[in-house]
Amino acid sequence: MAARILRPQALTREAFAPFGEVIETQGAEERLINAGTTTRYHDLARVDVEAAGGRPLISIFRGQPFASPVTIAMFERHPLGSQAFYPLSGRPWLAVVAKDDAGRPGDAFAFLATATQGVNYARGVWHHPLLSLEGVSDFLVVDRGGEDANLEEQWLESPYRLEI
Numbered sequence: 216m217a218a219r220i221l222r223p224q225a226l227t228r229e230a231f232a233p234f235g236e237v238i239e240t241q242g243a244e245e246r247l248i249n250a251g252t253t254t255r256y257h258d259l260a261r262v263d264v265e266a267a268g269g270r271p272l273i274s275i276f277r278g279q280p281f282a283s284p285v286t287i288a289m290f291e292r293h294p295l296g297s298q299a300f301y302p303l304s305g306r307p308w309l310a311v312v313a314k315d316d317a318g319r320p321g322d323a324f325a326f327l328a329t330a331t332q333g334v335n336y337a338r339g340v341w342h343h344p345l346l347s348l349e350g351v352s353d354f355l356v357v358d359r360g361g362e363d364a365n366l367e368e369q370w371l372e373s374p375y376r377l378e379i
């Protein structure tokens with residue numbers, strides 16, 4: 216079977232809402248703090264990591280770049296916690312997600328994130344592992360630490376061909 220073609224759309228809060236939040240200053244609640252010397256862009260995403268005694272982890276992921284076309288052959292999800300990625304290297308990147316279809320990945324959606332957009336995958340949302348673009352890129356990652364297994368992977372019978 217020929218690969219299904221997937222083309223990325225712009226990342227917006229509205230379009231990404233079924234999968235989690237977009238982490239960006241645009242449209243965020245702004246709070247002037249520190250005697251007016253700092254703007255706090257407040258409460259951008261829900262860190263949901265407490266299930267089964269989990270705790271929040273802050274890590275840095277250094278991703279190798281992918282080039283178009285990208286083969287999307289699998290999805291993963293974290294049933295016990297959310298997972299947030301924020302780009303640190305000034306480059307765009309790809310967030311690829313899928314609806315759930317009776318416990319397996321359903322329709323897939325690709326989002327082209329700018330260098331100043333992160334995402335928080337809500338707990339249990341199917342997503343592709345990190346897809347950096349253009350060069351080796353660092354990301355700040357906030358996700359769940361704990362004893363229980365928190366990674367479920369599914370390979371697709373028919374991969375997508377993601378054309379940027």
Ligand SMILES: NC(=O)N[C@@H](O)C(=O)O
Pocket residue numbers: 291298342343344345
């Ligand atoms: N495995 C891991 O920590 N990374 C993935 O969860 C990912 O979404 O990149």
Ligand code: NI
Pocket residue numbers: 291293298342343344
């Ligand atoms: Ni993940």
